[in-house]
Amino acid sequence: MELLGIVASPRKMGNCELIVKAIAEKLPPPVRLRIVRLAGKEIRPCKACYRCLSGDCPLQDDFGTVLEAIVSADALIVAAPTYLRGPNSSLQRFLDRGLQFWKHVDALDGKPALAVAVAGVRDGEGHALLGVENFLHGMGMNVKGRAVIRAALPGEALLLEEAISSGAALAEALVDPVPRPAASPSCTECGGTYFEFRGGDRVYCLLCGAGGSVRLEDGRVLLRTVPPAHSWRGDASMHGHGEWLREMRERYLRERTRLREAALRYAGGEFI
Template sequence: MKRILGIVASQRVLGNSELLTKAAMEATGADTQKEMIRLTDLNIKSCKACYRCLPPDVPCHINDDLQFLLDKIRAADAVVIAAPCYFLGPQGSIRVFQDRFLSVGNKAGEFRGKPCICIMTYGATDMKGYAEAALNLTARFLNLNLIDSDSFFGASPAEVLEDPGNLERVRQMGRGLMDPGYRRTFKANECPVCWSDLFRYEGKDIVCPFCNTRGEFKAEGQEVKMVFYPRDNHRFTEEGRYEHFDVYLNSKKREFLAKKDHYQKLQEPYRSLDWWIKPPEKD
């Protein structure tokens, strides 16, 4: 029996993200085993940037719920990740989870190939921001096989269900988790590698800030189009992951250890500047 895991990054009970997640999971069929995790209920602490977790056989030493979550993703055959858009980006628990990927990057082979869909909900048509593209990074950095993602309008709880097209679309995505031949329909003006619709400009080049794919504007008759040139070793390939998590990060760790005394001397003039404040203790 296939195991489907739903991860909902919202504290709203029966909110739009939860409802669409359940609809997508239901569409995988009655013969699948379903489990859901409310990400906001987990105790996932901030990354300490200590680099102790870089070896592939060493888990993060922070004692919290991260390993529980990763174990559930390992055990799943398919994953649904959903979050609302808060102030242009995905709900904060997603960002805290992503910040812990330092301990996951060189262990991503444990999650490789599991089909995944990402669902983003938003409550204002001009406030979608970068939320869907950022939510998709959760699947990308985990090395899941992101087969589809989409954004759905709904501000009030259950408002997303007022549009029958939303249910139809999310059920299509859910069925895709069970269909090895499922192919997402690409959208105009998005990165062909990671599907981001955000770009920066370096001279004449268009650059995707998420996967670093480069492209350019080209005139075709009366139209101007973006043309991209994907690399075989972009950030989310095995080679790209190895370059960052194994080569680069470990080189920075060795550099730090070699220059530790030097860095401490640089810190020294600021060590006595103790201006930190804390809120008063509550009764």
């Protein structure tokens, strides 16, 4: 297996890097692990020019090299440290350039992956794991296992019993041919376990945008979700979304004079 570890931490030999290596070690051989230290890569902010829809991205940096490594891997492990209750920002910086993913749908869709968030504080992870899963879902991957691992000091992930057993369970999940049921109620569309309550019994999946309802039956939480109005999960939807984006670009070109006129009233301002 050609395994790619994406370490979204600036710490060398920190918990994220060590967890990725420890999980890889538990996989059935032969495994070749290559690692991208994403936080150390130069990934420039997307300029929203949409040029990538018809040609190449004008930004010259490490994005292409990292995407190429992701595309050619058989499976991925992404590990990010929690910073201020979210994942390290290197994940989002990469994801922001994601309009370029449509060119690689066939290679990315359904690729098996693991999502790991490391948190130094108990219950301190906030939306860090959601961010890691969103990173993988954004590329259409199949998140086969997910975990928050508690570890604060660099190296602690190798010493704490809870972290060690999470790592072993994740390794098993990555190669398990049978999809495992989620431990908590999950979205019937994408398997996500993060929801916003929208009044009454209505819920909204934060990972795929599915809407649905929730109710209690015999003490069990029952969730029913319906596909989101606009999805880009799955091969067909990803291709469809790429087409939709190209149509939006055409629409912009047709309507830009009217749009500019509307915006003109608010031109200028005091910027810092």
